[in-house]
Amino acid sequence: MEVFKYKKPLSLMSKSKRFGLLSVAVLILSIGLILSKGFNYGIDFAGGTLIQVQYEGKAPIDKVRNAIDTDKAYEGATVTFFGGEDEVVIKTKMSSKNLGEDIGDKVRVLLKDTGKFEVRRVDMVGAKVGSELREQGLMAMLLAIIGILIYVSFRFEWRFAVASVMALLHDVTIAMGMIVLFNIEVNLDILAALLTILGYSLNDTIIVFDRIREGIRTIKDPDLAGIIDESVSRTLSRTTLTSLTTFFVVFTLWMFGGEIIHGFGFTLLVGIIVGTYSSIFVASPILMWLGFSVGGFREKEAEKLKREKEKEKMRAMYEKGTI
Amino acid sequence: MKTLNFRVILFAFALIFGIVFSIPSLTQSESGKKITLGLDLQGGLHMLLGIKSEIAIESRIKSMAASVKYIFDDEEIIFDELRMVDGEKITFELLDADDVKKANDLLKKELEGTVISKDGLKFSLMMTEEEIARTKQNAIKQAVDTIRNRLNEFGLAEPTVAKQGEDKILVEVPGIKTQEDEQRIRELIARAAHLQLMAVDEERIARVNTMSAEEARSYGDVILQDVKTPEKYLLRAIPVLDGSMLTDAKVGFDEGNQPVINFTLNGQGAKIFGDFTGKYVGKRMAVVLDNKVYSAPNINERIGGGRVQISGHFELSEAHDLAIALRSGALLAPVYVMEKRSVGPSLGADSIKSSSLALALGFILVIIFMFIYYGMAGVIANVALIGNLFLILAIMSLFGATLTLPGMAGIVLTVGMAVDANVIINERIRELLHMGKSIGKSIEDGYDNAFTAIWDANVTTLIAATVLYAYGTGAIKGFALTMSIGILASMLTAIVGTHGIYQWILPKIDKKKLGFWFGIKQEGAK
Numbered sequence: 001m002e003v004f005k006y007k008k009p010l011s012l013m014s015k016s017k018r019f020g021l022l023s024v025a026v027l028i029l030s031i032g033l034i035l036s037k038g039f040n041y042g043i044d045f046a047g048g049t050l051i052q053v054q055y056e057g058k059a060p061i062d063k064v065r066n067a068i069d070t071d072k073a074y075e076g077a078t079v080t081f082f083g084g085e086d087e088v089v090i091k092t093k094m095s096s097k098n099l100g101e102d103i104g105d106k107v108r109v110l111l112k113d114t115g116k117f118e119v120r121r122v123d124m125v126g127a128k129v130g131s132e133l134r135e136q137g138l139m140a141m142l143l144a145i146i147g148i149l150i151y152v153s154f155r156f157e158w159r160f161a162v163a164s165v166m167a168l169l170h171d172v173t174i175a176m177g178m179i180v181l182f183n184i185e186v187n188l189d190i191l192a193a194l195l196t197i198l199g200y201s202l203n204d205t206i207i208v209f210d211r212i213r214e215g216i217r218t219i220k221d222p223d224l225a226g227i228i229d230e231s232v233s234r235t236l237s238r239t240t241l242t243s244l245t246t247f248f249v250v251f252t253l254w255m256f257g258g259e260i261i262h263g264f265g266f267t268l269l270v271g272i273i274v275g276t277y278s279s280i281f282v283a284s285p286i287l288m289w290l291g292f293s294v295g296g297f298r299e300k301e302a303e304k305l306k307r308e309k310e311k312e313k314m315r316a317m318y319e320k321g322t323i
Numbered sequence: 324m325k326t327l328n329f330r331v332i333l334f335a336f337a338l339i340f341g342i343v344f345s346i347p348s349l350t351q352s353e354s355g356k357k358i359t360l361g362l363d364l365q366g367g368l369h370m371l372l373g374i375k376s377e378i379a380i381e382s383r384i385k386s387m388a389a390s391v392k393y394i395f396d397d398e399e400i401i402f403d404e405l406r407m408v409d410g411e412k413i414t415f416e417l418l419d420a421d422d423v424k425k426a427n428d429l430l431k432k433e434l435e436g437t438v439i440s441k442d443g444l445k446f447s448l449m450m451t452e453e454e455i456a457r458t459k460q461n462a463i464k465q466a467v468d469t470i471r472n473r474l475n476e477f478g479l480a481e482p483t484v485a486k487q488g489e490d491k492i493l494v495e496v497p498g499i500k501t502q503e504d505e506q507r508i509r510e511l512i513a514r515a516a517h518l519q520l521m522a523v524d525e526e527r528i529a530r531v532n533t534m535s536a537e538e539a540r541s542y543g544d545v546i547l548q549d550v551k552t553p554e555k556y557l558l559r560a561i562p563v564l565d566g567s568m569l570t571d572a573k574v575g576f577d578e579g580n581q582p583v584i585n586f587t588l589n590g591q592g593a594k595i596f597g598d599f600t601g602k603y604v605g606k607r608m609a610v611v612l613d614n615k616v617y618s619a620p621n622i623n624e625r626i627g628g629g630r631v632q633i634s635g636h637f638e639l640s641e642a643h644d645l646a647i648a649l650r651s652g653a654l655l656a657p658v659y660v661m662e663k664r665s666v667g668p669s670l671g672a673d674s675i676k677s678s679s680l681a682l683a684l685g686f687i688l689v690i691i692f693m694f695i696y697y698g699m700a701g702v703i704a705n706v707a708l709i710g711n712l713f714l715i716l717a718i719m720s721l722f723g724a725t726l727t728l729p730g731m732a733g734i735v736l737t738v739g740m741a742v743d744a745n746v747i748i749n750e751r752i753r754e755l756l757h758m759g760k761s762i763g764k765s766i767e768d769g770y771d772n773a774f775t776a777i778w779d780a781n782v783t784t785l786i787a788a789t790v791l792y793a794y795g796t797g798a799i800k801g802f803a804l805t806m807s808i809g810i811l812a813s814m815l816t817a818i819v820g821t822h823g824i825y826q827w828i829l830p831k832i833d834k835k836k837l838g839f840w841f842g843i844k845q846e847g848a849k
Contacts, residue, residue: 002844098660099370122502122665242746256677258681
């Protein structure tokens, strides 16, 4: 079966302004959302306690709320269904340092008369640990980006690196915007998903850049836009298909992986879609706008080749014993 | 006809290796190295504890004061006004100027790591900086050992207790069945088990109910409450001796068949205890545990042999846990919870079920897609994918790695990403076939051309995974780990393995059946 059969280059670069505008618009929207509404930090980053309770049959959520309200200490605690109707999650900003009787134990006592239940999960993060984790998370993002920047500059050229990192920031920012829009609770798993997007969204970009790099060497066209058009068109099937296989698995993870990794799956899903779009429509135009010169690159490559040839010649002469 | 090439042999080895070493994990057999399930999958308690090391310093100072008192009493040096100040130094005053040199020499000899400063007859003792640092380190090391001993004695399977960073303790206890059990375990860990035998201040105790804490302190006393009743006791602040001199603690029963704890003191402790009880016959001595008075019996006679009993109307389980805590020693400094995650066994089982379902479905979707889209080329990629899965399991088993819920997600993700390499390769081969190249040439050039893109893409993903591993905690580390192993394994299976298979079966590939082999329409390939 073949879907994307290459016939002639699509003229993408001539439309790059339109895609650029679309991206900028979505980016502004995302940043606006992040700044105005802000992340809904879960207990991993904000500190607090989460208690997951499963009932036999439908959970009596009103009774649970009433029971929790009887203790003033739990003011502002939220009770919501979790996954199915038989489970509820109680969240509070409180955490206790006490090792003996903690918030989970107290809630267990409060819920005594609400029916037959089992406390299945109690997560508690102190406020200090939460803020430490948040700092670490930001640091991790930054380090990953720097690492990738260095690697891509080393393998390609600095403009490729800058373009790929800009595409990357584009993807992560939009993914963050979606997280805010859909009110996904931000915990450690979401950070893991964002870091995975960092690594993954680059995969597609690199497939395209690799082909552009190859195109610069083999395609006669001196015009970068032409080379990009042809390279992107030729890699179109690869870019979309590799994303498709990953999309399949992430989709099943999101659908069937269970409530706990729902947010994780969602973030990855957004990341894969945006990442695929950006490697086709965003990364390459940036390369062009950065003033990448085909001629310059070719000259450098030629020089490199010349040096290597000379080296080989010397070696050959040396082996023959002429030096 | 071409014989087996090194690539396909390597792949076959990898496949056999993968299957052999993943069998113990898949069958959950008793023998052989296997993957351990993370606490989020098998259920259990994960805690990060902090430690109040300043309390350890304070109690060091306290025991220093007790030593001073004991040494001076022994040598008949008369002193007065022995006090602890701000929990960081002790002061006292000698009454006889002739004793100054003797006292100074004795203190220097007996108390290591102490700064002694004196002003006339007034002495003040402080710990040296190194001694403070050493005490802090000691407190955390001792807390780790103590908590480990307690959990081991409780009879739990494979608890993990480890120092994390400079001043944190990681505690992981798998296999806890109920929340009530978990609470009992937490209480056992939290128990300071700080045992003190203290003299009752018989002169002033009549006024204890009206006395303030400050007033008590001014007499060198402390007010402590009974463990069960609201009764208050006025006790000498510097204890006769503490739990550090205890050698054993066992649950026993008294005449009324009530559980009690019998404990034995070491030689030094027995001597101090004997001397004290001999000197204070007719007075009371309080058995104090974690700053609660358990009993305050009258001393009827000198008690030798160093055997002491604590009775306090215990439940049997309470006495049992308390004896464990006493035996494994006191916590030099109290611990507190910084982070706690506890998962019930049924939730863990549900997580395994749902993530396995996602893995199976994702796997089937990818396999079907690859077959429909690429024909036999897809089947070859699928063989590599299966090899990849086994290899991940085998490597994790050999290292005894822990599989967490995010780790499962990492494996699912790897399934999608490992075939990416084959998609890139197959697309290249198709492209070359369309250009009219021979099948053999298309395959070789396809692999050559695809390699750099696959390599670069994998390295960048690995960079992100490494950072995640370095900065991630607990379960998230599991995600970074499985994804990294998956990517590395895919280099072997998806690139080398499939290449080998192509080379092996190349003679059998019918150039008239490109649709069957590569899923493309016939275009008169040569």
